Amino acid sequence: MAERTDEQHAEKMKKKKAVHDRILAGKTVEKGLLIVHTGKGKGKTTAALGMVVRAIGHGRKVGVVQFVKGAMATGEKVVFDAFPEQVEFKPMGEGFTWNTQDRARDVALAREAWDEVKRMVADPAYDMVLADELNIVLRYDYLPIEEVLDVLTGRAAMKHVLVTGRNAPQALIDAADLVTEMTLVKHPFREQGVKAQPGIEF
Amino acid sequence: MAERTDEQHAEKMKKKKAVHDRILAGKTVEKGLLIVHTGKGKGKTTAALGMVVRAIGHGRKVGVVQFVKGAMATGEKVVFDAFPEQVEFKPMGEGFTWNTQDRARDVALAREAWDEVKRMVADPAYDMVLADELNIVLRYDYLPIEEVLDVLTGRAAMKHVLVTGRNAPQALIDAADLVTEMTLVKHPFREQGVKAQPGIEF
Secondary structure (H helix, E strand, O other): OOOOOHHHHHHHHHHHHHHHHHHHHOOOEOOOOEEEEEOOOOOHHHHHHHHHHHHHHOOOOEEEEEOOOOOOOHHHHHHHHOOOOOEEEEEOOOOOOOOOOOHHHHHHHHHHHHHHHHHHHHOOOOOEEEEEOHHHHHHOOOOOHHHHHHHHHOOOOOOEEEEEOOOOOHHHHHHOOEEEEEEEEEOHHHHHOEOOOOOOOO | OOOOOHHHHHHHHHHHHHHHHHHHHOOOEOOOOEEEEEOOOOOHHHHHHHHHHHHHHOOOOEEEEEOOOOOOOHHHHHHHHOOOOOEEEEEOOOOOOOOOOOHHHHHHHHHHHHHHHHHHHHOOOOOEEEEEOHHHHHHOOOOOHHHHHHHHHOOOOOOEEEEEOOOOOHHHHHHOOEEEEEEEEEOHHHHHOEOOOOOOOO
């Protein structure tokens, strides 16, 4: 950026503030959001975890259902456990990975996890529900997308639902309020042989 | 995806597992990472917050310095406060936004926040340091990029440093181990007039 005088800087910042204030003034809607984190980059589950933490901090009750083993792990568990009244954590993905090579079993596990999501979405006690790695399950057609969309779009007006995982189906993106794609720019796993580390990956 | 028989599915998953196992076997390096979250999308700070939470869960000590007011807020504060021995949270950005229109003041505030980051990076007690919205400060040339890179690349071998904010300088990207770009696919603020909500934005 070219050097600017203090006066030029003040003028520019003043204009920015005016634009910002105008945009904010038009924002009056409060509603539960359907939020999707997708893409091949890191941070899909991690950013959802950050939102869960914020919601906890605001005294909200959150349900977390994990469709794939290991996507959320020991690190967050300790923090969830510090707020037992506010977080219900269901690590349902036990065994669901390409390790199993048993489609019927994977479908049954996906259904079991989805039943937990449905329960939490239907229960007014939960302000936010995180369906972690649900996109993976949809990608393999382990659950019918129509049923998933019916439940998610039929949720109560103020309920937030977060869905993560690469390859989000277009129909889910279309139904969502906020969609972020995490794009890999540089990754130490691929390029440097760095292994998964506590605090970063899990 | 086309329908597959259970046998085809098992075969495909078997191949995937073989590739995955081979990749994992080559990953032996353990090191502190310089991680950058950039891009115009949501989730840069939130994903960093998720990593902080994971690190806390693993018993690590984390320093969090906030360069811009409001980027991290009340939600995460409550959770940090539940682990007082493990998190030092410095919300230094008080007043640093385009609200001030005073460049000299902003530079001084940026310097003050940067001094905290330097202290935490130099102190072996911290396993992870989050410089939240540091990229914004660099974008406005409030701090010399050379000095920032010197400190960050000169850190102890096992220390993780997270830097967030849009418009990460190319030199920082070049120096980083892991860079993720958050891309906006759909945003309720711009398109639907939805305002910032607790648990989602702060």
